[in-house]
Every structure is written in structure tokens, then in C-alpha cells.
Amino acid sequence: MNIDFRQPAWLGYVVAIGASLICTGLGLAMAPRFDIVNIAMVYLLAVVLVALTSVRGAAIVCSILCVLLFDVVFVPPRGTLTVDDTQYLLTFVILLLVALIISNLNQNLRAEAAAKATLEVEAETERLRNTLLASISHDLRTPLAVMMGASSTLATRDAQLSSHDRVQLARSIFDQSRELTGRITKLLQMTRLEVGDFPLAKDWIAMDEIVASVLSTLAGPLESYRVVLNLPADLPLVYADASLLEQVLSNLLENVTRHTPAGTLISVGGRSTSAHFEMEISDRGPGIQHTELNRVFEKFHRQSTQSGIGGVGLGLTICRAIIELHGGRIWAQSELHKGTTIRFTIPCVEPLPSRPSAEPT
Numbered sequence: 462m463n464i465d466f467r468q469p470a471w472l473g474y475v476v477a478i479g480a481s482l483i484c485t486g487l488g489l490a491m492a493p494r495f496d497i498v499n500i501a502m503v504y505l506l507a508v509v510l511v512a513l514t515s516v517r518g519a520a521i522v523c524s525i526l527c528v529l530l531f532d533v534v535f536v537p538p539r540g541t542l543t544v545d546d547t548q549y550l551l552t553f554v555i556l557l558l559v560a561l562i563i564s565n566l567n568q569n570l571r572a573e574a575a576a577k578a579t580l581e582v583e584a585e586t587e588r589l590r591n592t593l594l595a596s597i598s599h600d601l602r603t604p605l606a607v608m609m610g611a612s613s614t615l616a617t618r619d620a621q622l623s624s625h626d627r628v629q630l631a632r633s634i635f636d637q638s639r640e641l642t643g644r645i646t647k648l649l650q651m652t653r654l655e656v657g658d659f660p661l662a663k664d665w666i667a668m669d670e671i672v673a674s675v676l677s678t679l680a681g682p683l684e685s686y687r688v689v690l691n692l693p694a695d696l697p698l699v700y701a702d703a704s705l706l707e708q709v710l711s712n713l714l715e716n717v718t719r720h721t722p723a724g725t726l727i728s729v730g731g732r733s734t735s736a737h738f739e740m741e742i743s744d745r746g747p748g749i750q751h752t753e754l755n756r757v758f759e760k761f762h763r764q765s766t767q768s769g770i771g772g773v774g775l776g777l778t779i780c781r782a783i784i785e786l787h788g789g790r791i792w793a794q795s796e797l798h799k800g801t802t803i804r805f806t807i808p809c810v811e812p813l814p815s816r817p818s819a820e821p822t
Contacts, residue, residue, distance in 0.1 A: 473515025477523035480507040485530045497535050501552050504531050508556050512563035524560035528553045601645075604637035611637075654782040661705070661786060665698040668706075668731055668740065675710040676729075682715065685723035691730035699738045700810040705783045712776040713742045713803055720801075721746030737789065737809055743802040749795040757793050780805070 484507045488500040504527040512520035532542055532553070611630040619627070669692050676688065699706075710729075717727055721744050728743040749757065758781045784791040784805045791805035 470516050470519070473511070473519030474522055476515055477511050477519045478526065480511055480523055481526035481530055483507070484527060485534055488531070488535060492535070500535055501531060501556075504528075505556060505559060508560045509563055512560050513567055517561075517564035517568060520560040520564040521557070524556045528556055601641060604641040607637045608634050608641075654779065654786070661702045663700055663702055665700055666703045666706070668692070668696055668699055668738065671703060671707055672710060672729055672731075675707055675714065679711060679714055679718075682718045683727070686718065686721075687724065687726045689726065689728045691728060693732065696731060697733050697738070697809075699807055701787055701807050702783075705786075706807075709780045709783050709805065710740070710742070712780050716776055716803075717742065717744045717746065717801075733809070735809065737806040739804060739806045741802055741804040743800060745800040748797040748799055749793070749801055750797065751795075754793055754795055758791070777803075 481504070484504045487503050491500055491503070508520065508524045508527055511523040515523075529542070533540060611633045615622070615627065615630050622630070672690065672692065676683065714727070714729075717725070721727075726745045728741075730743070731738070731740045733739070758777045760775060760778045781791050784807070788808045789806040791803065793801060793803045795801040
């Protein structure tokens, strides 16, 4: 365990003054029973602690104050700065040297720790940069290659193609361009989320309406899956950013289609407590290995997909960033060959408004 002793510089001087005064009080309590040398050790301890926890200037101030107080209060003749026994001069020098030596060592250690932290940040930045470049190279090249091939065929063999072939090639270009746009959008959005440039447009929203909107948008990809809704009719409104929660649900459902075979049962459920609103997306797919489970929300982490079509590995990372931006949390549970469940919560805000009742027709 690393203990961080960093503190404001001015606080170190306050500690130095306080430590020297406390040592004087302890010395006065010890004087009737202990030798003056033992009292000097108490001052030495204070100098060591201040030198370890504060800036060099505070350690020097502490050592000087300790020398002065020790001399005036305990060294004969008391009440003056005069020293009858020259051996105490050695004690004074030792206090000052200890303060300087430990302060220098502590300052060097802090400089080394700062340099190490900087190197670690640079190494992590370089790793993320390389991962990003590799991801872009791998994931953006595929749709671009498909688009180039299809457009090249249309340009060079248009007269030889049937109308059906032209439509298929055009659809292929459209689908791949949409996929390409989606991946670039995720990269840009992740950047904005990381730098905090993403203000929330919160309002009271009905989660069943958000779910219905997402299912309508993903009607095509979900066509070959069995989707079951488990949303109570009395769900309260949620104070959140509707567009961002739509994206969370969309990313989670798209993730299911990427990692489970057609025909898989997908369950979308929700419930509310006094503390938070909870949503869950469950599937009866192949599941996730336990060693992989804690990494599913990491940037650029990807699993093998059923369709063979990858992504930039940011969908779940964006989900986590959005949920945490709302003050909630998101987690995954999975069992091999039985399926995966991803849940997220949004804190409840009081007072909850009542949902408008349907007008009689």
C-alpha cells in the first residue's frame, strides 16, 4: 500500500510549529523521570516525521524551533540561549543534519515517484494510441474494402449487371457506409465522454417509451431474434438524458446480436426501487468466460462474434461512461452456455412526478 503524504506547503510549516510545541509539552511531562538526552530524542522524532511528510523548508524550520525550545526550556542554564555544556551543540547539529538528510531523501523519492507516474501515463497513452490505430486499421478497412469493391463493380461493369445485382451492390455500399459512420461516431463520442465535454440534457422520461423507440430503430437487426419485454405498467418516470439512454439500450442490444446466434431469446426488463431504477438486458446465448467478464467494459476489448463482423470495441465502454455520467453503475453477469445479463441503474430523484393517465376516448 502506497501512502501519499503530499500536502500544501503552508500546512507543513504549521505542522512544524505544532510538532515542536507538542514535543516541548511532552518534554516537560518527561523531565521529572527522564534524562535530558531522552527528551532530545523526542525532538529528533518530531524532526524526522516533519521531514518525511513536509517540504524541506518546513523540516528546517522544525529543526530550528526544536533546537531553540530544547535549549531554552531544558538545557542549563534554562530560560536562555546560553549552552554550558558544548556536547549539546552536537545535539543541535545532529537535529539540523537529520532534517536536511531526510528532506533530501524524501524529495528525491517524490521526484522519482512523479517521474515514474509520468512514464506510466505516457506508456498507457502510447498503448491506447497503438490500440486505437490497430482498431481503426482493422475495423474501418473492412467496410471501406467492401464499399470500394461494390462501387468499382458498379463503375466498370454496370452494363453487364442486372437490376437486382445493382440494388444489392448499392445496398451493400449503404450498409457498410452506415457501419463505418457508426464506428467513427463511437470513437468521437468516447473522446468527448473522456474529456467531460458531454453535458446532460436531463428530463423526466418514460423508460417503456425509450425501449419501444430503440426496438423500432433496431427492428432489422433484431428481426431474427425473439425479444421478450418485462416492463411493469406502473414504472415511474426517470430523470435522465433520453437520447443517451437510448444509445445505451441500443449498444447493449446490438452487442447481443453480435455475440449470439439468430433465434436467441433476448429479454428486456426493468424495475424500480426507492433508491434507483434498474434495467437489464438478458440473452440465452453462449455466455462469457469468467476471466473475460471483468473486461467487457474496457476500451477496445472485443470478443469473437457470431457473425464475424467486429466493432471498435467501444460500445460497452460508452454505455459505462453514460451510466456513470448519470451517477449510476453498470455490470455484467454471465454463465457459459446459459447466457449473459447486463444491468444498469439510474438513481431516483425526488419527488417523482406521476405519469399522465390516458385520456378517455
